[in-house]
Amino acid sequence: MKKSATAERKRSRDESTTKETANSSIDVTSSDEVLAPMTASAARLMWLEAASAESLNAVETFYKSQMSVLKAKRGSGTRLTPEEIDVRNRLIMLLMQSGRSEQCVVGLTQLGCKVRLASCVLNYTLPLPRQPSVLSSVQAPCIAADGAVPTKAFAALQAALGPLTAAYWTAHDYSVEPPSPYFSFVLPTTPSLLAGTDESCGPLGALIASVYQLGCRRFGDERMKKVHYAELWGHNRPHASGHQLHYDSDDEGRDGIRNPIVSSVLFLLGDVGGPTLVTTQRLADKQLCEHGWLCYPKEGRTLVFDGSVLHGVIPGRGVSPCVGQRRVTVMVALWETIQVRNGDGPGSARPFPSTTPKAQWVRDLTTYPKGVKASSPIDVTTLDVATPEELPQVWERVDGSPVPHGDPICRYDEVYQGF
Incomplete structure (x- = not known):
């Protein structure tokens, strides 16, 4: 996708x-x-x-x-x-x-x-707002929360993806300019994985569970019970690098648009780069949308949004607040159905590797450091969740x-x- x-x-x-x-x-x-x-x-x-x-x-x-x-x-x-x-x-x-x-x-x-x-x-706005939200005048297609991923799982994900030399980036020849071809991985979900009680996927499983539970809180259990697959990908970008506005779609939109139920962004390293823009624009719309929201980068912040809306990353403006640091994010989209595609080399919706021995980047995402036990799942119903900052206009x-x-x-x- x-x-x-x-x-x-x-x-x-x-x-x-x-x-x-x-x-x-x-x-x-x-x-x-x-x-x-x-x-x-x-x-x-x-x-x-x-x-x-x-x-x-x-x-x-x-x-x-x-x-x-x-x-x-x-x-x-x-x-x-x-x-x-x-x-x-x-x-x-x-x-x-x-x-x-x-x-x-x-x-x-x-x-x-x-x-x-x-x-x-x-x-x-600069400096970046520290709080995730302000009140919104309309119902937003998104929700944000700080600390939704359990502490130990977040630390493990940060260690797995934070360094530019991390195996996830080097194994897939990740680059920003020119951009490397898009690659993502899909794994089937189970009720225990979505509930956060299945430890077989380690930190990655904890992330998937938190996205699912935030989706339930914003969009309701009835919609979220259709989830059967999770798709994973990541980005690390310099401060002034953005990501054009787009719709998430199976196989990059080939043969028609098929959207996930929800998409999400977890900020592993914050304060660098621009905010994520989420709008109410959908592909079938005949007019430009009037509503949009900015979710500013902050370490440990999770953004979950309707998978059918137009969104993107605004380039960081001004001087980089942390020279040499990247805007590192990991994304999870939850799907009712998605075509998993086998193939040589990186590509869209590849099956998440399950064979043994596992690649280093897979071990990094699915296992905790030696001696570290998984944290208990976080009850997101107890978290302060909010709508990102509403914009007076998008266009x-x-x-x-x-x-x-x-x-x-x-x-x-x-x-x-x-x-």
């Missing part, structure tokens, strides 16, 4: 045929500043884990310089080149995330965009004005995400 059923409808910006307007002398496209030797890849790496405001300023200067060079190279041509589109996208994101959205209007129009993610989404027109209620949905390439 991968995360990107929206990508089934995605048109590459590299094939954009948008025309440049007559007046392009705005901040997005003009600068006479020239940066000392830096490549595009070096600028991107500097941005991903920026240690200072000076680093971000240097990246911005580089992109502005590149825009001038590329524009001059294009000359009188009316079509933006793929390289120009990429640089412009990145520069607009830097400006949007630093509160300068008014400087992006012409640039967004030149990209062919009609709608953008709202300023309150991309330029989210805006490129000039920052509200999207009128009932406006028809735009094409994918007319909506600016920036990542």
Whole structure:
């Protein structure tokens, strides 16, 4: 299953045929500043884990310089080149995330965009709120709780996935840019596993149980009793790396969209990176959604949400609060049915390995350190659970004005995400 059923409808910006307007002398496209030797890849790496405001300023200067060079190279041509589109996208994101959205209007129009993610989404609150929620004006398709995974299980999962050298990452050649192919693993669930009393899966089993129980608390036992499979995957991302908005779907949306009952995110390392955005947008909708929520990263926080809604990860903005640390998360989706796919190498919905001897990463996820006994399951009905922070809007027109209620949905390439 991968995360990107929206990508089934995605048109590459590299094939954009948008025309440049007559007046392009705005901040997005003009600068006479020239940066000392830096490549595009070096600028991107500097941005991903920026240690200072000076680093971000240097990246911005580089992109502005590149825009001038590329524009001059294009000359009188009316079509933006793929390289120009990429640089412009990145520069607009830097400006949007630093509160300068008014400087992006012409640039967004030149990209062919009609709608953008709202300023309150991309330029989210800093410092990060420590509490998981505020009151919501509408019933949210999500719930968040701190400390829902038993302490010993959480510590074991943190040890298994926290280090960049952990076997889970190295065994699957995980990379961020360029991104490694998506891979996930599926295992059947049992009543005892979902209740947290089956210790055969160790820390992973405790995580699955906590997601199931939080799902019951938010969506009800009747809906959750349909769960028969759990799908697992993970990510470790630098501060400024996001994940495009998408729908979780079996086999990455091939042959139609099939959503899980619920999806979830457990933050193993917090404070780095941007929040997870959950919306009320569903694939069949004819209008852009009006409601969305941000769940900010915090160590030990679990987010559970309706598996059919549009969601993604907003890139971390500003300077990284912990230079060198990643936003490490483990995701579990609970399914009524999902096609398990055998195959060589990493891929979507592979069977979770059950043979002996087990790979190191499997042992890391399913066994406790020597001498450590599993914690008792946590009764999530006793936890303080809450709705993540509600947003005043998810989308805006490129000039920052509200999207009128009932406006028809735009094409994918007319909506600016920036990542």
